[in-house]
Amino acid sequence: MRSRLSGLAFGAALTLLAITTACGGSGVDRTGEGGLALTAALPKRVPDGAKLVVGDPKTQRALELSGLIDDLPFEVEWANISGGPRTSQAFRAGALDVGAVADIPPLHARWTGLKVRIVAAAVRDDPIRHPIYEFGIAPGAHIKNLPDLRGKRIAYSPGQAQGALVLQVLKKTGLRKNDVTLVEMASTDDAYVNALAGKQVDAAPLGGVLIKRYLSKFGRDGATTIPHGLRDDPADLYVAETSLSSPGKAAAIRAYVGLWARASRWINEHPSEWAKGYYVEHEGLSPVDAQYVVRREGRIAIPATWDEVIERHQQVADLLAKEQGHPQVDVRADLYDLRFEPIGGAAFVSSEPAVASGEGS
Numbered sequence: 001m002r003s004r005l006s007g008l009a010f011g012a013a014l015t016l017l018a019i020t021t022a023c024g025g026s027g028v029d030r031t032g033e034g035g036l037a038l039t040a041a042l043p044k045r046v047p048d049g050a051k052l053v054v055g056d057p058k059t060q061r062a063l064e065l066s067g068l069i070d071d072l073p074f075e076v077e078w079a080n081i082s083g084g085p086r087t088s089q090a091f092r093a094g095a096l097d098v099g100a101v102a103d104i105p106p107l108h109a110r111w112t113g114l115k116v117r118i119v120a121a122a123v124r125d126d127p128i129r130h131p132i133y134e135f136g137i138a139p140g141a142h143i144k145n146l147p148d149l150r151g152k153r154i155a156y157s158p159g160q161a162q163g164a165l166v167l168q169v170l171k172k173t174g175l176r177k178n179d180v181t182l183v184e185m186a187s188t189d190d191a192y193v194n195a196l197a198g199k200q201v202d203a204a205p206l207g208g209v210l211i212k213r214y215l216s217k218f219g220r221d222g223a224t225t226i227p228h229g230l231r232d233d234p235a236d237l238y239v240a241e242t243s244l245s246s247p248g249k250a251a252a253i254r255a256y257v258g259l260w261a262r263a264s265r266w267i268n269e270h271p272s273e274w275a276k277g278y279y280v281e282h283e284g285l286s287p288v289d290a291q292y293v294v295r296r297e298g299r300i301a302i303p304a305t306w307d308e309v310i311e312r313h314q315q316v317a318d319l320l321a322k323e324q325g326h327p328q329v330d331v332r333a334d335l336y337d338l339r340f341e342p343i344g345g346a347a348f349v350s351s352e353p354a355v356a357s358g359e360g361s
Helices: 006-020 055-065 083-092 103-109 161-172 189-197 208-220 247-269 272-279 287-298 307-324 337-349
Strands: 001-004 051-055 074-081 098-101 116-124 133-137 153-156 181-184 202-209 224-226 236-238
Touching: 051 055, 051 083, 051 247, 051 272, 055 098, 055 103, 055 116, 083 103, 103 161, 103 236, 103 307, 116 287, 116 337, 133 161, 133 208, 153 161, 153 189, 153 337, 161 181, 161 189, 161 307, 181 208, 181 337, 189 202, 202 208, 208 224, 224 287, 236 247, 247 337, 272 287, 307 337
Parallel strands: 001 074, 051 074, 051 098, 153 181, 153 202
Antiparallel strands: 098 236, 116 236, 133 202, 133 224
């Protein structure tokens, strides 16, 4: 059984659920919670009646296009939600089991008292040639390379991947925060494009089709972009610890991680179908823009082990703790659920489902 919540409906649901959660209710079905410890072995079989609420629109579409959605051994309710702030809000409201984000939202969730765990990690093949972001430069800003950022106004979103990237770039170039002016604004929709075009900021990290649109629309006025030369490719699935405490949900999450990995491989193997089925039909891009985004993204890679992923994540966590005044976090101990480490990588190279359905453990 599958259903989908529209963005509008889900937003309304969050408001309602925030109220009901405060009164002891929950938007996520907690039936069958059995106090499963984070140190306990993951159940391998998904019990009848298991259900997850999942906010992962890209994987949802990949599962639909590939037909892998028929392999889901549990009931899923799809939430049309993405981005760290909204995903964390949904976790707090008890309205979500699984979210898909970059590596910064789980850190900020932890820093704000929201207990979450990362259960899957993906990167990009050749991430320097296929970065997520470039720095958009406002017309007339006179920024040709990264050191030219000194004294400039930079769009900055503290709780999102773009904000962490800004701090990483400053560190790389030997600049401190007081060498620039950080202009706080959320990187939603085309907010950064408008801020650049309106010369509210001199530089801002832009991703995906926004890079192409910004240059196409404002390039004649002198708008440019410059590469940052850093890895910006982490992509995670993370879950609320409360969901992992339910044996049935933990088994379903295990199964979902396996299907997420198989869907990622399908995207790699079917770039034209992915461009049309997701970016054109689902996201409303033109065929030209869809092909541009798919070429920029390159190929997904799902590592067999998390050692390098965790090491890079720790470096980012330490930088944010220093620059934003957060407590130190041991990401391996406090964020990653290492029980899931082998699941995504194994499923990525295998055609077999990660778990079976039915009663049992």
